[in-house]
Amino acid sequence: MISLVRYLAADVFRGQRYLAPVIxxxxxxxxxxxxxxxxxxEAYSGSSxxxxxxxxxxxxxxxxxxxxxxxxxxxxSAGGWSRVLTAAAVVAVAIAVAMALVGAVWPVVTNPHxxxxxxxxxxxxxxxxxxxLGVGVGLMFxxxxxDSIGRTVLAVFSVVVLTYPLGxxxxxxxxxxxxxxxxxxxxxxxxxxxxAALVAGAVLVxxxxx
Amino acid sequence: MDGYLDGVLLDQVSKRYGxxxxxxxxxxxxxxxxxxxxxxxxxxxxxxxxxxxxxxKPTSGRVVRPASVGYVPERFPxxxxxxxxxxxxxMGRVRRAAANDVLERLGFVGSLTAPMSELSKGNAQKVALxxxxxxxxxxxxxxxxxxLDPAASAELVxxxxxxxxxxxxxxxxxxxxxxxDLAGGHVTIELSRVVGLDALEALEGVRSVxxxxxxxxxxxxxxxxxxxxxxALRLGCSVRSVR
Numbered sequence: 001m002i003s004l005v006r007y008l009a010a011d012v013f014r015g016q017r018y019l020a021p022v023i024x025x026x027x028x029x030x031x032x033x034x035x036x037x038x039x040x041x042e043a044y045s046g047s048s049x050x051x052x053x054x055x056x057x058x059x060x061x062x063x064x065x066x067x068x069x070x071x072x073x074x075x076x077s078a079g080g081w082s083r084v085l086t087a088a089a090v091v092a093v094a095i096a097v098a099m100a101l102v103g104a105v106w107p108v109v110t111n112p113h114x115x116x117x118x119x120x121x122x123x124x125x126x127x128x129x130x131x132x133l134g135v136g137v138g139l140m141f142x143x144x145x146x147d148s149i150g151r152t153v154l155a156v157f158s159v160v161v162l163t164y165p166l167g168x169x170x171x172x173x174x175x176x177x178x179x180x181x182x183x184x185x186x187x188x189x190x191x192x193x194x195x196a197a198l199v200a201g202a203v204l205v206x207x208x209x210x
Numbered sequence: 211m212d213g214y215l216d217g218v219l220l221d222q223v224s225k226r227y228g229x230x231x232x233x234x235x236x237x238x239x240x241x242x243x244x245x246x247x248x249x250x251x252x253x254x255x256x257x258x259x260x261x262x263x264x265x266x267k268p269t270s271g272r273v274v275r276p277a278s279v280g281y282v283p284e285r286f287p288x289x290x291x292x293x294x295x296x297x298x299x300x301m302g303r304v305r306r307a308a309a310n311d312v313l314e315r316l317g318f319v320g321s322l323t324a325p326m327s328e329l330s331k332g333n334a335q336k337v338a339l340x341x342x343x344x345x346x347x348x349x350x351x352x353x354x355x356x357x358l359d360p361a362a363s364a365e366l367v368x369x370x371x372x373x374x375x376x377x378x379x380x381x382x383x384x385x386x387x388x389x390x391d392l393a394g395g396h397v398t399i400e401l402s403r404v405v406g407l408d409a410l411e412a413l414e415g416v417r418s419v420x421x422x423x424x425x426x427x428x429x430x431x432x433x434x435x436x437x438x439x440x441x442a443l444r445l446g447c448s449v450r451s452v453r
Contacts, residue, residue, distance in 0.1 A: 007300035014291040069283045070290065072265045073341065076281035076350075077304050080264065210267075 004078050004087040005094075012065045012091060021057040025050065025099060033110040040107070040115050044123040045179035047103040048130040052172055053160045055096040055131040059138025060152055062092040068143065081144070081210040085203045092135045093199060100127035122184045126175050129192040133172055134160075136198025144210040145202070171195065216276070217242035217374045218262050218348055222418050223271030225257055233257045235398070236271070236418045236429040239390060241348070244370055247378040249392035255378040256284050256352050258392065262376050263350040278305065280345030284352040286338040290326040294318075294337045297326060301341040312340040312369065316362045331357040339366065349375040355383050399428045399435070400450040401442055409445060413438050425450075 012018055028050050037043035066074060071084070078084050104124035108115045115123075139145075141155035167173045171191035178185045218241040225234040233254040239245075241262070247255045260266040261273060263281040290297070294313075302309055313322075316336040320329055326337060335357040342349055349370070354377060355363050367384055370377065377384060404410070404426045411419045415434020420427040426447075430438045439449065 003300070003303035003306075007304055010296070010300065011292060014296075067287045067289070069285065069287050072260070072263075072283055073281055073301075073338070074304075075265055076263045076279050077301055077341070077344075079277065 001083065001087060001090075004074075004083060005090050007074070008062070008065065008084075008087050009091045009094070012062050012095075015065055017061045017065070018058065018095075021054050021061065022099075024057075025054045025102075029103065029106055033107055036113075037107055037111050038113070039182045040111070040113050040119040041122060041126075041179050041182045041184070043107045043111050043113070044104070044126055045176050047106065048123075048126050048179060049164070049172075049176055051096070051099060051103050051127055052130045052134040052137075052163070054099065055092075055134025056138035056156050056160055057134075058095055058099070059092040059135040060142045060149075060156060062095065063088055063139055063142035064149060064152070068147070071143070075210075082203070082207045085139075085144075085206045085210070089135070089139060089199055089203050092139060093132065096131035096135050097128055100124060100131045103127040122188075123179075125192070126179055126188055129175050129188060129195050130172060132192060132195030132199060136195055136202055139199060139202035140205065144206050218276075218279075218350075218376060219272075219274040220258070220262060220268075221272040221274070223258075223261060223268040223273065225254070225261060225266065225269050234261075234268075238417055241376045242374060244373060244375045244384065244387035245377070246384050246387040246389050247376065247392055248380070248389055253392040255392055259350050259352045259376060259378060276347035278307075278345045278347040280342030280349045280351075282335075282338045282342045282349075282351045282354050284356075286334050288327060288331070288334065290334075292326060293321075293323045294326055294329065294333075295322040297337065298340055298344075302344055305344050307344040307346065310340065310343050312343045313337070315365050315369065316340070316358070317365070332359060332362065336362065343369065347374065349373055349377070351375060351377045353378050353380070355379065355381065399430060399439060399442065399452050401426045401428060401447040402450050403446070403448045405447065406445040410438075410442060410447075413441055 029047060032046045075081050075084050104120060104127050108120055137159050138156055141152050146152045146155060163170050163172050168177050171194040174187035174191045178188050220237060220239045223234055223237045224232060226232045234257060249255055261268050263279055264275060313336055316339060318333055318336045320333045326334055339354060342351060354366060358366060363383055370384060402425045404424055407421055410416060410428060415431040415438055417429045
């Protein structure tokens with residue numbers, strides 16, 4: 001599994017499609033924290049909300065990095081779809097967690113408000129939860145669940161856009177609501193559980209569809 | 211899917227995509243040496259190979275294959291950014307297999323460190339073959355001679371000698387292999403008032419018998435269909451359809 005994860009990660013980084021979400025993430029982060037972003041946890045809400053669609057985008061990039069034919073070779077070499085889709089999910093989550101770390105560290109460096117270690121870890125956890133939710137949405141609609149990249153983009157974009165107006169009705173809303181009130185609540189943990197379940201569910205759906 | 215470690219067994223495999231027409235129907239095939247699939251375009255060769263390799267699941271039927279299968283698709287993608295050496299090293303680690311000399315034997319010419327998108331069609335095909343030969347048990351190769359020069363084609367034949375391999379080939383490169391012609395297809399005979407089911411199953415050319423109450427669907431090799439029909443009538447069955 002480690003070899004497979006290394007191969008899929010190398011393939012993602014050899015291509016250049018990962019650059020677009022990374023650049024958008026870093027650019028918007030720069031804009032968000034160009035001035036006083038508010039209280040420590042409150043400041044994290046903007047970057048957490050940003051990380052959700054970026055992680056979904058990155059998950060689609062990871063899932064479709066190999067074209068369909070090369071993915072077939074990888075599936076046969078690795079011994080089945082479940083291994084390959086699990087490895088792809090691991091790569092997507094690892095990249096998303098790295099971006100969550102950047103999102104959590106950035107305001108500590110740039111925001112004029114001082115951060116305690118506790119606030120930093122709450123922020124890191126909140127970012128990770130939002131990243132997991134994004135990865136879950138991205139993988140749920142990427143190949144092999146949807147074969148066409150057009151349908152994938154449309155479905156992921158629709159779900160991501162619809163998530164925000166639903167507010168506290170979604171796990172993302174639980175996280176953003178807690179951060180917006182400069183507090184931490186158990187709902188953030190539950191949102192993380194939903195995010196992990198979404199990623200696992202996307203892998204299972206992919207294995208069934210393949 | 212374990213327990214049949216010498217080769218691949220496809221047992222009454224059928225395949226259709228969605229609600230489309232049947233691409234394969236009740237096909238049984240045992241691969242325990244070199245086997246070449248022949249047949250016209252659209253007879254289901256690539257679909258059968260994907261099922262044998264484990265890329266596709268059959269709609270019905272059973273596939274038993276060993277753990278280590280090597281697969282070459284009909285067209286290896288031409289836009290791979292990774293270099294050949296990096297790709298083969300990764301595939302070797304994924305399989306936990308040692309590097310082989312297949313590239314050298316096939317006469318690979320070009321840069322191993324350049325992106326594979328810069329390789330010629332023939333050299334890219336040699337890379338595809340090299341990764342498949344990392345497998346230790348069975349090879350499933352879809353038109354593997356595509357793009358190869360005569361020397362490489364002959365070398366590929368010698369590499370395949372003695373291996374358990376299921377290969378599609380239009381041009382007769384691998385004369386010593388067992389040939390299976392998918393174009394021949396099969397004849398399906400629907401019977402009613404069936405008596406002597408065991409006797410029907412035992413007839414030469416009968417590939418499968420699916421009994422439903424007093425009716426049965428019998429799948430027969432085309433060259434034996436007349437004989438099976440005559441025997442079914444002699445046994446007292448009624449023939450509802452032959453297709």
